[in-house]
Each structure stands twice: as C-alpha cells, then as structure tokens.
Amino acid sequence: KAGVTQTPRYLIKTRGQQVTLSCSPISGHRSVSWYQQTPGQGLQFLFEYFSETQRNKGNFPGRFSGRQFSNSRSEMNVSTLELGDSALYLCASSLVWGLYTDTQYFGPGTRLTVL
C-alpha cells in the first residue's frame, strides 16, 4: 500500500509570491491534515479536511488556505509569502476525521524556502 505522497519535495520561492503544495493520502483515507514544522515553533497544526470540508483549523493567518478534492487529495496554498513561512510542511492522512481518534500517517514533507 503506497504511503502519503507530497509534491514537490523541495521548493524555493521569493517573498510576495504564492505557492501550492499537494498531498495524496493513503488509498482509502479520507482525512488529510497539514502541519508546519520549523526549528523555532516546532510542529504546528494548520488545518484538517475530511470529505472536501475543512473540519478544523489552527491559528494561522488567512494567507494559508487549503482544499480537498473528491478523491481525497489535498492542496495547501500560501499567498504573499513571507520569510517566516520557510518551513517543512507535512501532510498526514487518516481513515476518519478527528485527530485523536485515529492514527495519522505522515508524508515526507515539502521543504519550502522563501528568499
């Protein structure tokens, strides 16, 4: 069974640009969550999608948005990039929604560098 895949793995952007990251969950998983990982802030929850609906959201500005498609694939978008957005963005999938009820399986992440 294929794991969670994220594309691209590495990305370099400049301030002010926007970026879209993609996540394909494990087959059959309907919940996708996104996390930002930085050395200073650690792992922070961005949002969770289930059945194309955002079920939960972390404390991030509106520049961070996401969506989920009918095949459960998810995209995350960051507009007007800032230097502080440089991070490893991790996607995780699980069978059902509710982050505490089911095991999350993480992808390898997309490393975003903002210059």
Added chain:
Amino acid sequence: AQSVTQLGSHVSVSEGALVLLRCNYSSSVPPYLFWYVQYPNQGLQLLLKYTTGATLVKGINGFEAEFKKSETSFHLTKPSAHMSDAAEYFCAVSDLDTDKLIFGTGTRLQVFP
C-alpha cells in the same frame, strides 16, 4: 488547553545503553498519547500510542512507553539503543476540546558507538 513538555532537547547514549525520553502532559482528563519518530528528511512515523486500557504500550522497533496518570507522564524507553535509533522523537497529546494533536518540541537522540 493541553500542553506537552519534553525534557531534554538532546539526549546522547551509547549503543546498547538504555534509552529514556521524557514526556509530560497537562491534563486532568486522561488523554490519548502518542510518540512519533522523525528521521532526517522524512516525515513522522508513529512509534506507539495510548488510548485506553493497559498502561504499558509496546511499539515498533523495540520501544515502549508507560502511561502514568499520577505523574502525568508518558516516557519512552528502549532497553538497548541501536545506531539506527538516532532520530528526533516527538511526544503528542490529544486535545479533546479542540480535537487537535499537540506536539512537544522534540528530543533529538544521538547514539554513539
């Protein structure tokens, strides 16, 4: 709100020695608890989790953790460290109010030959 404290951002052990990574949580209600491992340039992999039942939880790669409600702790142990255990380890706790996983800041484990 829930919080997780991992004591020691770096832990070094010799190969074959006991591994002990500490995790304390803040909750009056027994939460769900998780340990994840992250190898360089990879995502997080679940080592083990505690939901209900037996307080000693066995995970993959020889790791285990014990849920101690009285101490609000969920420390991760492995009797004998292997070089391949070198990685960063994250403790996480469920926040039932917000339905989120709260991660600790991580502990980087180094294993020396």
